Amino acid sequence: MARELLKGNEAIAEAAIRAGLDAYYGYPITPQNEILEWMSKRMPELGRAFVQAEAELGAINMVYGAACTGARVMTSSSSPGISLMQEGLSYIAGTEVPMVLVNVMRGGPGLGNIAPSQGDYNQICKGGGHGDYHPIVLAPANIQEAVDMMPLAFDLAEKYLNICCVLLDGSIGQMMEPAELPEMQPYPRPFNQPWAVNGAIGRERRILTSIYLDPPEEEITNLRLLKRWEQIQKNEIRYKEYYLEDAEYVVIGFGTAGRIALSAVRAARAKGIKVGLFRPISLSPYPYKRIEELCAKTQAFLVTEMNAGQMLEDVRLAVRGRVPIRFYGRLGGVMPLPDEILDEIEQMVKHPPKAEDDPAAIWLHRMLETVK
Amino acid sequence: MATLVTPENIVYKRPVGLTDTVTTYCPGCTHGIAHRLVAEVLEEMNVLDRTIGIAPVGCSVFAYNFIDCDFLEAAHGRAPAMATGVKRVLPDRIVFTYQGDGDMASIGMGEIVHAAARGENITVIFINNAIYGMTGGQMAPTTLPGMKTTSSPSGRDVEAQGYPIRMAEMLSTLDGAGYIVRRSLHDPANIRKAKKAIRTAFEVQKHALGFSMVELLSTCSTGWGLTPVESLTWLEEHMIPAFPLGDYKISEPVAALKI
Amino acid sequence: MQIEIVLAGFGGQGIMFAGQVLSYAAMETGKEVTWIPSYGPEMRGGTANCTVVIADEEIGSPLVKNPPVALVMNLPSLDKYEPLMRPGGTLVVNSSMVDRSVRREDITAIYIPANEIAEEIGDKRLANMVAVGALLTAVSVLKTEDIEATLNAHMPGRHKHLLPKNIEAIRKGYAYAQAHTVAAKA
Ligand SMILES: Cc1ncc(C[n+]2csc(CCOP(=O)(O)OP(=O)(O)O)c2C)c(N)n1
Numbered sequence: 132m133a134r135e136l137l138k139g140n141e142a143i144a145e146a147a148i149r150a151g152l153d154a155y156y157g158y159p160i161t162p163q164n165e166i167l168e169w170m171s172k173r174m175p176e177l178g179r180a181f182v183q184a185e186a187e188l189g190a191i192n193m194v195y196g197a198a199c200t201g202a203r204v205m206t207s208s209s210s211p212g213i214s215l216m217q218e219g220l221s222y223i224a225g226t227e228v229p230m231v232l233v234n235v236m237r238g239g240p241g242l243g244n245i246a247p248s249q250g251d252y253n254q255i256c257k258g259g260g261h262g263d264y265h266p267i268v269l270a271p272a273n274i275q276e277a278v279d280m281m282p283l284a285f286d287l288a289e290k291y292l293n294i295c296c297v298l299l300d301g302s303i304g305q306m307m308e309p310a311e312l313p314e315m316q317p318y319p320r321p322f323n324q325p326w327a328v329n330g331a332i333g334r335e336r337r338i339l340t341s342i343y344l345d346p347p348e349e350e351i352t353n354l355r356l357l358k359r360w361e362q363i364q365k366n367e368i369r370y371k372e373y374y375l376e377d378a379e380y381v382v383i384g385f386g387t388a389g390r391i392a393l394s395a396v397r398a399a400r401a402k403g404i405k406v407g408l409f410r411p412i413s414l415s416p417y418p419y420k421r422i423e424e425l426c427a428k429t430q431a432f433l434v435t436e437m438n439a440g441q442m443l444e445d446v447r448l449a450v451r452g453r454v455p456i457r458f459y460g461r462l463g464g465v466m467p468l469p470d471e472i473l474d475e476i477e478q479m480v481k482h483p484p485k486a487e488d489d490p491a492a493i494w495l496h497r498m499l500e501t502v503k
Numbered sequence: 504m505a506t507l508v509t510p511e512n513i514v515y516k517r518p519v520g521l522t523d524t525v526t527t528y529c530p531g532c533t534h535g536i537a538h539r540l541v542a543e544v545l546e547e548m549n550v551l552d553r554t555i556g557i558a559p560v561g562c563s564v565f566a567y568n569f570i571d572c573d574f575l576e577a578a579h580g581r582a583p584a585m586a587t588g589v590k591r592v593l594p595d596r597i598v599f600t601y602q603g604d605g606d607m608a609s610i611g612m613g614e615i616v617h618a619a620a621r622g623e624n625i626t627v628i629f630i631n632n633a634i635y636g637m638t639g640g641q642m643a644p645t646t647l648p649g650m651k652t653t654s655s656p657s658g659r660d661v662e663a664q665g666y667p668i669r670m671a672e673m674l675s676t677l678d679g680a681g682y683i684v685r686r687s688l689h690d691p692a693n694i695r696k697a698k699k700a701i702r703t704a705f706e707v708q709k710h711a712l713g714f715s716m717v718e719l720l721s722t723c724s725t726g727w728g729l730t731p732v733e734s735l736t737w738l739e740e741h742m743i744p745a746f747p748l749g750d751y752k753i754s755e756p757v758a759a760l761k762i
Numbered sequence: 763m764q765i766e767i768v769l770a771g772f773g774g775q776g777i778m779f780a781g782q783v784l785s786y787a788a789m790e791t792g793k794e795v796t797w798i799p800s801y802g803p804e805m806r807g808g809t810a811n812c813t814v815v816i817a818d819e820e821i822g823s824p825l826v827k828n829p830p831v832a833l834v835m836n837l838p839s840l841d842k843y844e845p846l847m848r849p850g851g852t853l854v855v856n857s858s859m860v861d862r863s864v865r866r867e868d869i870t871a872i873y874i875p876a877n878e879i880a881e882e883i884g885d886k887r888l889a890n891m892v893a894v895g896a897l898l899t900a901v902s903v904l905k906t907e908d909i910e911a912t913l914n915a916h917m918p919g920r921h922k923h924l925l926p927k928n929i930e931a932i933r934k935g936y937a938y939a940q941a942h943t944v945a946a947k948a
Contacts, residue, residue: 309789
C-alpha cells in the first residue's frame with residue numbers, strides 16, 4: 132500500500148478498523164476527538180458497533196461487556212477521561228479479558244489543558260485502578276509506529292488476555308505524517324474463544340467475573356495474572372536505538388520527548404559529542420535489561436520527558452546507581468524544543484552528574500530558577 | 504465633545520455582577536445572554552457577595568472570568584455534587600451550578616438526578632444548545648433526531664443513537680424538585696421571561712424550598728454551522744417543538760411564594 | 763537535508779491547508795515530512811499556525827525554535843515570528859495584511875500582496891496559494907510543479923474546476939516573489 136499523509140488520530144482509528152475492530156465505545160474529549168469522530172462515520176458504514184457513551188465510565192463498561200464476548204473492542208480518551216475509566220480497567224484486568232485502550236495524553240493534573248503531555252506515565256504503566264495488575268503499554272513516537280501498533284495491540288491483548296494501551300500525546304494525535312495503513316483484514320473474524328461468554332449454545336454455560344470472595348482463590352487469580360505478566364516481560368520488550376554504537380552518553384526518552392531528543396542528539400553529534408538515543412517503545416513491560424547493559428559503556432544518561440520524571444524512576448531502577456543520570460522535563464503541556472535538550476546534553480558533558488545525585492531534585496531546582 | 508452618556512439617559516449597562524472581561528464565546532452565542540441574566544438577578548437580589556457559582560466543563564468553563572462572584576470549577580458533570588458539598592456546609596450562601604447539556608444530561612446525569620432527588624437546595628442554570636460546543640460539535644444527549652454533528656455525521660439516527668433527553672420533564676418527576684421550568688433565549692420577550700424564571704429559581708433557594716432549575720434553550724452557531732441570526736430562527740423552529748417551553752414543576756410552597 | 767517552515771495567520775486564512783499542501787508535495791517527492799498545527803479552541807477566531815518539517819531521514823522534533831523559513835499572513839504573526847527567525851532565514855510577508863517592513867537585516871524578506879493578487883485572479887480565498895507560491899522561492903526542495911501535481915492528485919472531484927486558478931495563484935506568487943525579494947544584508 133502507498134504512503135498517505137495521515138493525521139495521527141485518524142490513522143489510529145482506521146488502523147484499528149483494518150485490524151478487525153468489532154466495536155468502539157467512547158466519549159468526546161480533546162485532543163482525541165478525531166478518533167471518535169472517525170469511528171462514528173466508519174463503524175456504522177461497515178456494519179460494526181459504535182456508541183458515543185454518556186461518559187467514559189459508560190464507555191469503559193461497554194468495552195468490558197464486549198470484551199467478555201471475545202470481540203475486538205477498543206476505546207480512546209485523554210487524561211481526565213482515562214481517570215474516569217480506572218474502575219472499568221481494574222475490572223477488565225481482574226476478569227482477564229482483552230481490550231485496547233488509546234490514551235492521547237494532555238496537560239494535567241485536573242482539567243489542565245489540551246496541550247501535549249506525558250504526565251500519565253505512572254497512571255497507565257503502574258496501574259491506576261485498584262489491585263495488582265499490569266497493562267501492556269506501547270508508546271509510538273510517530274504516526275507510522277502508531278499505525279503499526281494497533282494490530283499489534285489487539286494481538287497482544289488477546290494473546291495474554293490483558294489490557295493493551297497505546298500511549299501517546301496530543302501532538303502525535305494532531306499531527307500529520309506520511310504513513311502506510313495495514314491491509315483491511317477479512318471481516319468478520321470468527322471469534323469463539325474458549326472463555327467467551329456469548330450464549331451457551333451447545334456447550335456448558337460460562338461465567339466471567341472479577342469477584343473471588345475466598346481470599347486464597349483471589350490469591351491464585353493474582354498469581355495467574357503475574358505468571359502471564361512474567362511471560363509478557365520476557366517476550367514483549369520493545370525499543371529503538373539511535374547512534375549507540377560508539378556513544379559515550381545516552382539520552383533516554385519515549386514518544387514525543389524521544390523524537391525531539393533525536394534532533395538534539397543529531398545536533399550534538401554535529402558538534403562532536405558522542406551521544407546516542409535510547410527510545411523505549413514498550414513502557415510496560417519496561418526495557419530494564421537493555422538499559423542495564425548500556426550502563427557498561429555509558430558515562431552518563433540524560434533522561435528527558437514531558438513530565439516531572441515519572442519514567443526516570445524506571446531508569447533509576449535499571450541503572451541502580453552504576454552510572455550518573457541527569458534529568459530534563461517540561462510540564463503541564465509545554466513541549467521541549469531540541470535546543471533545550473541539546474543544551475542539556477552539553478551541560479551533562481561539561482559538568483558530569485554524580486552517581487549519588489538525585490536527578491529529579493536537581494532538575495526541579497534548576498526549573499524553579501529558570502521558569503518563573 | 505458633549506457628553507452623550509449621562510446618568511439620566513443610561514438605558515443599558517454592564518451589570519455589577521459581570522466583570523469587564525471580554526468573553527471567549529463565539530459571536531452570536533447565547534451563553535453571554537444567560538451570564539448577563541444570572542448576573543442581573545444576583546445583583547437585584549443583592550446576594551452577589553454571598554453567592555458561590557460552580558462552573559462546568561464546556562464552553563462556559565470560564566464562567567468565573569465573567570460572572571463576578573465566588574466560583575469553583577467542577578470536573579465534567581460533577582457540578583451538582585460539588586454544589587451539594589458546598590451548600591451543606593454553607594447553608595446560608597446562594598449556591599448555583601451553570602451547566603451545558605453534555606455536562607448535565609450526559610456525563611453528569613447521575614449527579615443532577617440525585618441532587619434533585621435529595622431536594623438539594625441549590626439552583627441550576629441549564630444551557631441546552633443541543634450540541635457539544637467546547638469539543639468541536641459532537642452529538643449531545645439533547646441533539647435532535649436527524650441533526651448532523653461531528654459524531655453523528657449522517658444525522659442523529661434514533662435507532663442507533665437514541666432519542667433526545669428532556670431534562671426539565673424528567674427531573675420534574677422527582678419529589679425533591681421545587682421549581683423546574685424551561686425558557687428560551689431566542690428573542691427579547693423570551694429573554695425577559697427567562698430572567699423572571701432565573702429570579703424565581705434563586706428565590707426558591709433563598710427560601711429553602713428545594714431544588715430549582717431553569718433550562719434555557721440556547722444557540723451554538725459554530726457547532727450548528729449557521730449564522731447567529733439563522734441560529735435564532737433555527738432554535739425557534741426546531742428546538743422549541745422538541746423541547747416545549749413551560750413550567751414543569753412548581754411545588755405548592757413555591758406557588759405560594761410571593762416575590 | 764532538513765528544512766523547517768512555519769506558516770502563521772488568522773484562523774480562516776487557509777494557513778493549515780497551505781501547510782498541508784506543502785506536506786503532500788514533500789511526501790509525493792519521496793521526502794519525510796511532518797505537519798503539526800497549533801491546536802485548541804482556534805475555531806473561535808484568533809491566530810493559527812502550523813510547522814512543516816521536510817527531511818531526507820526520520821524526522822526528530824516536529825517543532826523548531828528558530829525557523830529558517832516562515833510565512834506570516836498577518837501582523838500579529840509577523841510580530842511573533844520575526845524575532846524567532848534563524849539568521850540568514852527567509853520571511854515571507856503577506857503585505858496585504860501587514861503595514862510595516864521587516865526590521866531585522868540578517869534575514870531575507872519577501873513581500874507579497876497575496877490578497878490583491880488573489881483578487882486579481884478572481885477569488886480572494888486563493889491568497890494562501892499565492893503565498894505558497896512565494897514561499898517556494900525560499901524552499902528549494904519543492905518546485906512549483908510538485909505543488910501543482912499534488913493539487914491535481916488530491917483535489918476532490920467536485921473542486922477540480924478550481925485547479926487552474928490555484929495553479930495560476932501559485933505561479934503568480936512565485937513570479938512576484940522572485941521580483942520582490944529583499945536580500946539579507948548580513
Ligand atoms: C471526563 C471528561 N470527559 C470529557 C471531557 C471533554 N469535554 C469538555 S467539554 C465537553 C462537552 C461540553 O458540552 P456541553 O456540556 O453541551 O457544553 P457547551 O460546550 O456546548 O457549552 C466535553 C465532552 C472532559 N473535560 N472531561
